[in-house]
Amino acid sequence: MRIALIAHHTAPIAPPFVGGVESHTWYLARWLAERGHAVTLFAMEGTEIPGVEVVPLVMNEAVFSEHGRRDVASRPGPFLSAHHAYLGLMTQLARSCSYDVVHINTLHYLPVSMASTLAAPALLTLHCPPTPWLESALALRDDTGADRPLHISAVSSALAEQWSHIVDRPTIVRNGIDTQHWCFGEGGTYAAWAGRIVPEKAPHLAIEAARAAGLPIRLAGPIFDEPYWEQYVRPLLGAGVAYEGHLGHEELVRLVGGARVAIQSPDWEEPFGLAAAEAMSCGTPVAAFARGGLREVIGPRGGALAAPGDGAALARAIAIASRLDRRDVRAYALEHVGLDGMGRGFERVYEAIREPRTFRLPASLWPAGVPLDGMADPYGLDEQLEGVVGA
DSSP, X not given: OEEEEEEOSSSOSOSXXXXXXXXXXXXXXXXXXXXXXXXXXXXXXTOOOTTOEEEEOOOOOOOOOHHHHTOTTOOOHHHHHHHHHHHHHHHHHHHOOOOXXXXXXXXXXHHHHTGGGOSSOEEEEEOSSOOHHHHHHHHTOOOTTOSSOOEEEESOHHHHHHTTTTSSSOEEOOOOBOTTTSOOOOOOSSEEEESOBSTTTOHHHHHHHHHHHTOOEEEESOBOOHHHIIIIIGGGOSSSEEEOOSOOHHHHHHHHXXXXXXXXXXXXXXXXXXXXXXXHHTTOOEEEEOOTTHHHHOOTTTEEEEOTTOHHHHHHHHHHHHTSOHHHHHHHHHHHSBHHHHHHHHHHHHHHHXXXXXXXXXXXXXXXXXXXXXXXXXXXXXOOOTTOBTO
């Protein structure tokens, strides 16, 4: 197939990734290219993926007339640059689109708003909880009578539930990771936390739980929110707490694979939980708050869950997870969170939206062998926290 992928615009799609959307896009594009598909990725300059044609998003500063520059209601420059970049791309694709499928992997509203102008079928993958701009674009889309309405997928059932007021039962295709790259590690004597340094990821809660559990902790990831870092995280450094910086891929694998346990401490409904999947692939069990997609990613063989926001329960979950057999944790990851499951799931979606009259798509494309944890309805998460520490 000829597949166009539209990436998010805030960073190049290249390791070390600044977030899950970038990681998802990079690995999916590479996997599709290795399968023999012709993949074109529209992304920021600096993006490089083996076998993938990269077309840079034109993020030049927007040029306005003298009157336009005087508009007191004008949005800041970066907003307008992104708006113009996606407007130019979607206008170009509407005029001439030689692709079989256009896959929208950005959080920006404009590709969603203009998807109906394309001759090719379009797929949007939801990666984040509702935001005003994307909510508006989805709420106002008009699929009435369309031969090829915008198809929508989500990376977890938990995320699909958050969008259920606007999106009617999106197809679930879970994220996948490169289990060869995230290789087995022998573990060690410290806890690891990896992710963006932002309030919703709440690394300060991981630090407090690790200390309560009697483990030193090492943190890694880009600092996206300086005020949060200065007020909540930096004062906790020292006395067994170290910040390693925004590590490269190989360094991060060594850090996570060398940990006794990985901690995930979200203060929001985590859309999926890539860092947890990566840790389990290294054989490192995960202790996490039972929020959002983490409830679907971490099974009893992969770690232990704690009641959301309960630091004492998270400390107990750390102790439970630390006792798990690392090789069994790795085996669980190989069965449940590999790239093949994600890639084949999207292949099935592409085939379905290319031939909607002849190809019926199931509501959930979970990788083979992945249990639905008792969910009769793949979008209706079981609200009972049975087996969760502190519940």
